[in-house]
Amino acid sequence: MSFLENLFGGKGRAESVVLVDIGTSSVAGAYARYTGNELPVVLYTRRLPVEARGGEPVEKAMLRALKILGDTLIREGAPALARATGSGSADSILVSIDAPWQKTSVRTEHFEQKEPFTFTRDLVTEALENSGTKAPGKLIVDESIIGTILNGYETNDPYGKKVRRAAVVVLTSLIDERVARSIAEILRSAYHTHDIFPIAGGSLRFQAIQKAFPHERDALILDATGQIVSIALIRKGLFVAVVEAPPADTKKEWMRGIGDELAGLAKHYPLPRTIFLLAREEDAVSLRKALDTPDFAKLWLSDDPPKIVSVLASHVAPLVRQATAATPDLLLLMALYWKHRSSDVF
Secondary structure (H helix, E strand, C coil), X not given: CCHHHXXXXXXXXXXXXXXXXXXXXXXEEEEEEEECCCCCEEEEEEEEECCCCCCCCHHHHHHHHHHHHHHHHHHHHXXXXXXXXXXXXXXXXXXXXXXXXXXXXXXXXXXXXXXXXXXXXXXXXXXXHHHCCCCCCXXXXXXXXXXXXXXXXXXXXXXXXXXXEEXXXXXXXXXXXXXXXXXXXXXXXXXXXCCEEEEEHHHHHXXXXXXXXXXXXXXXXXXXXXXXXXXXXXXXCEEEEXXXXXXXXXHHXXXXXXXXXXXXXXXXXXXXXXXXXXXXXXXXXXHHHHHCCHXXXXXXXXXXXXXXXXXXXXXXXXXXXXXXXXXXXXHHHHHHHHHCCCCCCC
16 A cells, blocks of 8 residues: 555556646646545646747747646656556546637527426436537537526435436536647646546536535636636536637736626526635736726626635645645646536547
8 A cells, every 4th residue: 555545545447647728828747546435645846938929829939838848748747647546557537728729608498398207317427419519610528517406496315316407517628629639639748548528628627616615505706717707606516608808918808807707697596705816826916906896896886896706726725735845826726626526529
């Protein structure tokens, strides 16, 4: 039994997972260890900048940085994994891909019959296959069921029950097909594995935030970790809408884009009073300051401004053990997501 299993408990199946976060400004990687029902343990992390040369496309610069990251993970991360677990081999790779190469959408599938019927997993699978989101040049890499309602009541244990009507809320990740194949090729050359699980960064972070703050049933999740700001609306614990604000060159334009999207949501739903702000930690303070203004608060049609919570790695730390001296990173959200994952292989 390895040092980690002795330290954190060795009951249940153990697996080692490589976590890879891909954005336009940086790429990052980590090794995480999962043992039964114990908390995930992050053993090694590394983040590298994406640096374009002479006006080259950011995609080319990102793929170059990813190749360097893969080499670094093998050279430095695998030995760290081996020292802790007895083996430097990874079982799977989770890849989070951000805009402009990803898109996240949400939809609700409804089931209704005159006579009671048994709600089954096969019924849901068939419905998703027949009605899946389609977009030219995009790959559907993940469709996560993030909510189930039977006869009007939300439930976490839906299958096998007799119902007259049901609904499932589906969060879909779409990735640029060409970029996805290039990413997969680089990772396979480094790890020689086909167990690569890609997901849109927005979808992953939205789901991880719900695990980190399970008691916040009504909230907005404002994901400003990349060029495009994604905004998810959660009502009664269920995702009801996901919108995107366009890239902006100035804070004023950034605020205008977010305000326009929130105003659009407010036409259909009351806006929750809690906002989870996701941003790189070096940007979090300035972005929160930009949001914490009277003009922004006017969208709530109230004298009581919304509560803005900057989500930091420290919020996730109680749910993920970090056995490394590196500064905590939002990669911890990836480790948390994998603990509760539901994905298809690339």
